[in-house]
Every structure is written in structure tokens, then in C-alpha cells.
Amino acid sequence: MSLDVTALRQQFPILKTQIDGKPLVYLDNAATTQKPQAVIDALVEFYTTCNANVHRGSHYLSDEATRRYEKARTTVASFIHANAKEEVIWTSGTTESLNIIAHGLAQQLQPGDEVLITEMEHHANLVTWQQACIKTGAKLVVIPINEAGELEVARFEAALNTQTRLVAFPHVSNALGTINPINELTAMAKKVGALVSIDGAQGIAHGGVDVQAIGCDFYSFSGHKLFGPTGIGCLWGRQQVLEDWPVWQTGGEMIADVEYQNTTFGALPNRLEAGTPNIAGAIGMAAAIDWFAALDQHAIQTHEKALLARANELAADMPGMRLIGTAKHKVGIMSFLLDGTHPADIGFILDRQGIAIRTGDNCAQPLMKRLKIPGTARASFSIYNTIEEVEAFFNALKKAQTMLA
Structure with missing residues (x-):
């Protein structure tokens, strides 16, 4: 059974947000996930009853x-x-x-x-x-x-x-x-x-x-x-x-x-x-x-793997992109660097295009020192993300790369 991501997204009010007139593409799920209406309702219902x-x-x-x-x-x-x-x-x-x-x-x-x-x-x-x-x-x-x-x-x-x-x-x-x-x-x-x-x-x-x-x-x-x-x-x-x-x-x-x-x-x-x-x-x-x-757990895992697989395909075709962390067994986290750019600058430009990612050391400074890098840009995918959002993310990355060249 495939995951009906369109129906799933309707349960997350925040995903309707616009950033500077552009639809929010939320790719910071490793920091925190968004909340479905069922959770919001449970909190309100407790406090009101x-x-x-x-x-x-x-x-x-x-x-x-x-x-x-x-x-x-x-x-x-x-x-x-x-x-x-x-x-x-x-x-x-x-x-x-x-x-x-x-x-x-x-x-x-x-x-x-x-x-x-x-x-x-x-x-x-x-x-x-x-x-x-x-x-x-x-x-x-x-x-x-x-x-x-x-x-x-x-x-x-x-x-x-x-x-x-x-x-x-x-x-x-x-x-x-x-x-x-x-x-x-x-x-x-x-x-x-x-x-x-x-x-x-x-x-x-x-x-x-x-x-x-x-x-x-x-x-x-x-x-x-x-x-x-x-x-x-x-x-x-x-x-x-x-x-x-x-x-x-x-x-x-x-x-x-x-x-x-x-x-x-x-x-x-x-x-x-x-x-x-x-x-x-x-x-x-x-x-x-x-x-x-209550969700189909197999369908969830299949969808998340498809998101990461598409991201890896696009990364392979993007000059100057270096992936940080290429383990055989991974969840939908893509940490990376772009040649000649700083992660903070990448994050700023993507934000202006409505795309939310994480930049910095990810609260793992010794790991960054071990890898001899100051930090990374990190996109992390969840069940409500779509293939179209992954592609929008890479289009925004190309724009950032051009602007920062």
C-alpha cells in the first residue's frame, strides 16, 4: 500500500504556511517534526475540559x-x-x-x-x-x-x-x-x-x-x-x-x-x-x-526511502556538492557542503525561497572536528514531504550556488 501523502499533509495546518509568498518546504524534521491536528486537538481538549x-x-x-x-x-x-x-x-x-x-x-x-x-x-x-x-x-x-x-x-x-x-x-x-x-x-x-x-x-x-x-x-x-x-x-x-x-x-x-x-x-x-x-x-x-x-508503517518507510533515494540521485548530478555521511543504512537525513559556500549562507538563501533546513554543527562539534569541517547544511525528510519538495530543494540549491559563486 502506498502512502497518500496529499491526504496526510492536510492534517498538518502549518504546512499551509507561505514564506515570502512561497509555499513552505519544511526539511528540518531531524530538529523537530510538525504536529498533526489530532495532537493539537488533544492539547486544546485537555486544557478546555x-x-x-x-x-x-x-x-x-x-x-x-x-x-x-x-x-x-x-x-x-x-x-x-x-x-x-x-x-x-x-x-x-x-x-x-x-x-x-x-x-x-x-x-x-x-x-x-x-x-x-x-x-x-x-x-x-x-x-x-x-x-x-x-x-x-x-x-x-x-x-x-x-x-x-x-x-x-x-x-x-x-x-x-x-x-x-x-x-x-x-x-x-x-x-x-x-x-x-x-x-x-x-x-x-x-x-x-x-x-x-x-x-x-x-x-x-x-x-x-x-x-x-x-x-x-x-x-x-x-x-x-x-x-x-x-x-x-x-x-x-x-x-x-x-x-x-x-x-x-x-x-x-x-x-x-x-x-x-x-x-x-x-x-x-x-x-x-x-x-x-x-x-x-x-x-x-x-x-x-x-x-x-495507525498509519501503514511499511508504506511510511517505503516513502521515506524514496525521498532519500531521489535526493541522492539529484545530489549525484550536482557539481560541487559533497555529501557528509554516506552510510549504507540511513534514514532520510542529507548533510552536505557546497564548494565555495558556507552552510549559513546556503540556509539563508533557501529560507528566502520558503525552504527550511538546518545549518551548523548539529550539536555534534567533536564529530565535525573529526570530519575536519566547520559544520554542514542538513535537509531531513519526513512522512509528509513529497518528491516535488525534494526537487524544489535542489532547484533552490542551484540558485544558491549561482548566487554564492
Whole structure:
């Protein structure tokens, strides 16, 4: 079954936007995806019918808000194949999720311990572990990538040893689009008893995620990269790991008993969720998952592959265009440079033609240094993009190239 992209686009109000009289071509989906009307409606409906705090009230609005909030947790758990909804911890996004893990790990690491990461990390999946190692005297081990932007799997396996406490890697590189062999990497790490944390920010919207099949201990992602609201995300953790994980923040909601000199923390998921949560965000995230899961997933993947394939065809015919990241297995992310131009200038000229892309280091400065480039221009495709938009993007690139020559 093919994807009816025309009908799909009608569900996204923002795609009707005009930029200087030109139709918006939104190709910055790796930064954030746009939101369908179903998600917008869910947020409005919550605030207009049952806005109240959760787990605290003894009235109808609070009970209804709590019911919807916990139903949203169940929706996420089902979507990623968690064993129990208590394994789903609400956070503000992938960054906070990773910080929760690193904060707890820093209380367990000792000098001589090792944490493995890769050269392709987003800052959120690098600086967190870097700082945990600095605080504890543990060693941060960085596994290299090859020139295509693929992880050196043999080097990864060789670096694992009995001192490896945790390995952290992205499901998909936000800068290169590389899809990592996460099941294989996890199995390798488990042979030495290491914990496995996966940054799923870019992976969650590109095919099914089954945390049981992967075998990892943590999987983190954000709602806004899955057609949901900003400011809401999820840390999934294996229950037996999370039950003993050090608390992240303290305050209301996450306690069982408090005395002046001592506190007993509550059970999962409350013990890792202090304070009033982003209730509307959780409900909106669940609405996004329900909307997304109802689509033909095979048709989605086929469409996204077709978008990238067409972009690669056009790139091959464009003189002076250098692709950054040419892994065999990729999602619809195209990072590139044009000879004699700066990415920021490319982005400015494309914006005047209604085309939105990302320019800069993509929050991956060490990766850019490894590649010996200051940054890239990045186009990232999603399910509502069309072949015609890909072609419009390249026509705009030719114009930018001419203007900047």
C-alpha cells in the first residue's frame, strides 16, 4: 500500500504556511517534526475540559486528568513494547532522560571503570557521560567511525572489557543519518555485563522500536521528534535497573514518607518523577503515538526511502556538492557542503525561497572536528514531504550556488 501523502499533509495546518509568498518546504524534521491536528486537538481538549493536577486531587477534574495521564503512559509502554507501564518515566525530552541515567551512573562509577561512546554522538549523549567520568575518575572511551559515517563495529567489540560499566550510542545519528546496528551492539555489550543506553531521539520515528528485542537497559526519546509536543519525552528503563537507580530530583510526588531527618522514596515510576509533570505534554505525546501507529508503517518507510533515494540521485548530478555521511543504512537525513559556500549562507538563501533546513554543527562539534569541517547544511525528510519538495530543494540549491559563486 502506498502512502497518500496529499491526504496526510492536510492534517498538518502549518504546512499551509507561505514564506515570502512561497509555499513552505519544511526539511528540518531531524530538529523537530510538525504536529498533526489530532495532537493539537488533544492539547486544546485537555486544557478546555479537564485541566487539573494529577495524583493529588479528590475531585472530578483531577481524577480525569490522572486517568488520561496514566493512559498516556500505557500508550508509550505499548508502543515500545515495555514489560510494564512503570518502566516509562516522563521527562522533558531525550536530554533530561540521558542526564537521569548519567546522574545515577556517576554515583556508581569508580576510577578504572570505563564508559564507551561513539564519535557520532549528539552533545546530549556525550557531555553527560564525559562529566560523569570527570567526577568519578572513570575513563571515557570513544569508538571511531569510518569515512562513510558508520561505526567501526570491530573496534567497538574490541574495546569492551570487564571494566566497561556502560555503553551509550545513538539509534540514528542526527548529523549523518546513520542507522546503527543496535541489537548487535547491545548483545556485544551484554557479554561483558555492561549497561546499555540508547539515544533514540532520531530513531523513534523511523520504524518500530521494541526494547525487548533490542535487549538494552535504557532507551530515551522525545515527543517532538515523533509529531508530538515539545517539552515532553520518555526514559524507558528495565524495571530491575530503575528500581535501584538513584533519584534524579526531589520534591512532591516521588516520596513514600518524609520526616525531618529522613525520606523514603516511592515506587516506580513516581520515584524518578518529582514535581508537577507536563500533563498536557504526555497526553499530546500519546495522541501523536496513536496517530502515527495507525498509519501503514511499511508504506511510511517505503516513502521515506524514496525521498532519500531521489535526493541522492539529484545530489549525484550536482557539481560541487559533497555529501557528509554516506552510510549504507540511513534514514532520510542529507548533510552536505557546497564548494565555495558556507552552510549559513546556503540556509539563508533557501529560507528566502520558503525552504527550511538546518545549518551548523548539529550539536555534534567533536564529530565535525573529526570530519575536519566547520559544520554542514542538513535537509531531513519526513512522512509528509513529497518528491516535488525534494526537487524544489535542489532547484533552490542551484540558485544558491549561482548566487554564492
